[in-house]
Amino acid sequence: MQRIIMIKETSIQDMLAKTMWARSLTDAQLARVEAEMFSRKIAGGAFVCHKGDPVTHWIGVHEGLLKMSSVSPEGKTVSFAGMANGGWLGEGSLLKSEPRKYDVVALRDSELLYMPKATYLWLLDNSIQFNRFLVTQLNERLALFISLVEYDRMLEPDARVARCLAALFNPYLNPGIGRELQISQEEVGNLSGASRQRANQALQVLEKAGLLKVDYGSITILDLDGLRQFHS
Template identity: 30%
Template structure:
């Protein structure tokens, strides 16, 4: 078992997916896990890389993105503590779908491929747990496509703040108060201009639902954000 601090172990247990696993599966994952540290802006893997294991963020944040030939970034998500990722390439056996780069100094739990393959061979039921982890992302993708097609920018932004605060579904019992999310990244996620993003954030700040600071957004009233989203 890796030498995790009590805080890191607490972060791990906050995640809905890991917490829902049977105790023996949790133990199996932890017994083969290693810790990996990334410096700010260091890449964990690139799009089209071969599968190199399953990861969980214990501290810090990672951007999941891709770039076109001109270098323009398409930002899918910024993932923070207790979120697991990397299972898609495990399930389909194909290369990585996106880049993963540390937004800031980050610490990850890493399950190497050989350990995962042995666990899945010993207990085929574990494939179901990997599929459950993947379906969280599928649901998020479908919801994002629906919102882009049907909702105005204001509602899409409010919904994305709620989603990130709740850890993309991983923090169902809790929520984050401070989101490490610069405005330009939020704009990129939603495919809207930074000016429009700034205007919406100012409106939410005037309603005392959030507080905008340098490179972060503090959620002051998550319940109020949810009520606002229902009215839009």
């Protein structure tokens, strides 16, 4: 029996109204973007795209939670980052015209926005404001990946979970998140490369430290800077 994904119907225009970069476009630029973009609903657990796929679209998260990851030659899954409401992915690969370097999986039922490569490149040629957004986005992404290398190699599991959660609250990479995040312990484990049980232990440690509050199916961030700097 086919699974039905229950997500409120929203127009492309309404979706774009919530994006940081779309607000800076001219009316003519925005009209073209609205006409050429489309949305797609992805079931939780399904692949959004695979490593090695040609990169034909810039992808944004209207609602949902995605994980960027790859599998090492030894068969170990390496999680790079989570993408939540307002986040966009694939800008670097579009610029370099190279195959995708990572898998993207929906951790829950999600609705995504797709901008064709031709539209993306046209905006680069015609909008200084869009270019400025991308420069900031790429810079934030680089800083995130540098920190990921650090905490993957140097930090204990509690600190890795703390840094992983903190990374979700980047105002440029995931601007649609408030301080209360609807996320399960299993999803936290998926994003941080830990088991559900180990993620649960880490969340308890972080809650006792006064950095967050854990409720059923959600986490409220109390001290974002503390999460970013947490060491076991």
